[in-house]
Amino acid sequence: MAGSTKTSKKKVAASKPAKKIDLSKYTDFIVEETTKLLNIDSPTGYTKEAADWVKKEFEKLGFTATLTNKGGVIVDLTGKDKKNGLLLEAHTDTLGGMVATIKSNGRLQLTNLGGMNPNNAETENVRVVTKFDGIYEGTFQLNNASIHVNGDYDEIKRTWENCEVVLDEDVNSKEGTEKLGISVGDIVCFEPNVRVTKTGYIKSRFLDDKLSVGILLGLAKYIKEKKVTPSRALYAHVTVYEEVGHGGCGSVPEGCTEAISVDMGCVGDGLTCTEKQVSICAKDSGGPYSFEIVKALTQAAKDSGADYAVDIYPHYGSDVEATLRSGNDLKHGLIGAGVYASHGYERSHRDGAENVLRLLIEYVK
Numbered sequence: 001m002a003g004s005t006k007t008s009k010k011k012v013a014a015s016k017p018a019k020k021i022d023l024s025k026y027t028d029f030i031v032e033e034t035t036k037l038l039n040i041d042s043p044t045g046y047t048k049e050a051a052d053w054v055k056k057e058f059e060k061l062g063f064t065a066t067l068t069n070k071g072g073v074i075v076d077l078t079g080k081d082k083k084n085g086l087l088l089e090a091h092t093d094t095l096g097g098m099v100a101t102i103k104s105n106g107r108l109q110l111t112n113l114g115g116m117n118p119n120n121a122e123t124e125n126v127r128v129v130t131k132f133d134g135i136y137e138g139t140f141q142l143n144n145a146s147i148h149v150n151g152d153y154d155e156i157k158r159t160w161e162n163c164e165v166v167l168d169e170d171v172n173s174k175e176g177t178e179k180l181g182i183s184v185g186d187i188v189c190f191e192p193n194v195r196v197t198k199t200g201y202i203k204s205r206f207l208d209d210k211l212s213v214g215i216l217l218g219l220a221k222y223i224k225e226k227k228v229t230p231s232r233a234l235y236a237h238v239t240v241y242e243e244v245g246h247g248g249c250g251s252v253p254e255g256c257t258e259a260i261s262v263d264m265g266c267v268g269d270g271l272t273c274t275e276k277q278v279s280i281c282a283k284d285s286g287g288p289y290s291f292e293i294v295k296a297l298t299q300a301a302k303d304s305g306a307d308y309a310v311d312i313y314p315h316y317g318s319d320v321e322a323t324l325r326s327g328n329d330l331k332h333g334l335i336g337a338g339v340y341a342s343h344g345y346e347r348s349h350r351d352g353a354e355n356v357l358r359l360l361i362e363y364v365k
Contacts, residue, residue, distance in 0.1 A: 020305035026218045027354040034214030038204050041189035043096020043113045047240040050092045054238050061220045068251045077234040085233035085256035089319040090212035091242035097188035106177040108165035114243030118158040120344040125191040133181025138167040200350040207346040208264040215356050230364040248319030249326035258331045261320040264339035266313045273309035273338040276351035278359050281334040284316035293333035304362035306355040
């Protein structure tokens with residue numbers, strides 16, 4: 001009969017839930033390594049100490065790691081197919097500030113490094129790293145910050161011009177501050193305030209993207225201890241200029257055909273991801289990610305039993321997009337642990353980190 005369809009009598013077996021491997025040991029390691037890295041100041045342009053630490057940690061796990069001329073770290077995580085390599089990108093540079101002007105009262109007006117927002121930075125303790133004369137402490141405050149003196153306190157817009165660093169030194173003039181050795185172009189590092197709660201939450205500035213560096217270290221530890229040989233050549237690139245848009249440009253190992261940014265996953269209104277999940281990004285402000293890769297990452301999440309969400313990020317750009325814009329012929333994707341309050345005092349959860357690790361283990365095997 002025209003228009004009729006035959007119904008198959010073959011029964012479709014119900015899909016079995018993925019058997020989840022115990023990764024608690026590696027998640028503990030991720031949290032420990034992330035905490036150490038968070039406590040190393042590394043705003044964009046001042047990343048050598050953090051990059052040296054990252055290189056050393058990968059080497060301690062038994063992998064070859066090299067510094068790029070730009071200051072990033074390339075790690076060879078081994079693997080079979082050298083003509084179909086996979087590059088995982090994370091970044092260790094963070095938001096921060098730079099001395100723009102020494103004011104007549106001896107205080108410092110800043111310019112931002114990356115997307116540091118004065119609304120999120122007000123009242124934070126800082127370290128001023130001078131070029132030749134050591135490090136000085138201070139606090140980033142609203143100009144005339146005493147509420148009992150400043151009647152317009154609530155109405156003043158928090159901008160870089162309306163805020164200043166008050167140094168913890170006995171100075172009250174431009175000349176006094178200059179005598180300390182502080183000058184224009186010195187780096188200002190904001191205190192991360194790292195805290196890991198008993199309930200598994202990780203709270204700190206700059207989880208974007210030091211949590212992902214910790215996750216890649218956890219992946220490396222798993223590969224080494226479980227004697228895993230990835231099906232294709234696997235590399236990690238820990239970049240140092242992501243927050244200003246060119247971290248992922250260049251330094252792609254020969255033979256790579258795919259690159260995935262392991263960065264923070266967005267959590268907020270209109271998105272489905274939580275801090276306990278791995279987020280798979282389908283599209284951000286730079287356009288869509290490879291549908292083929294998004295699909296493969298989603299399948300890997302399902303197969304590994306990772307708790308995941310697929311989302312579109314409205315205001316976001318990633319290292320891997322910089323990698324493509326610099327002329328590399330690659331498929332690309334983006335994943336990360338869910339992070340709330342991005343570019344502020346951020347929060348994630350150890351479950352989110354573990355779910356990223358779970359997905360990656362399945363994806364690279």
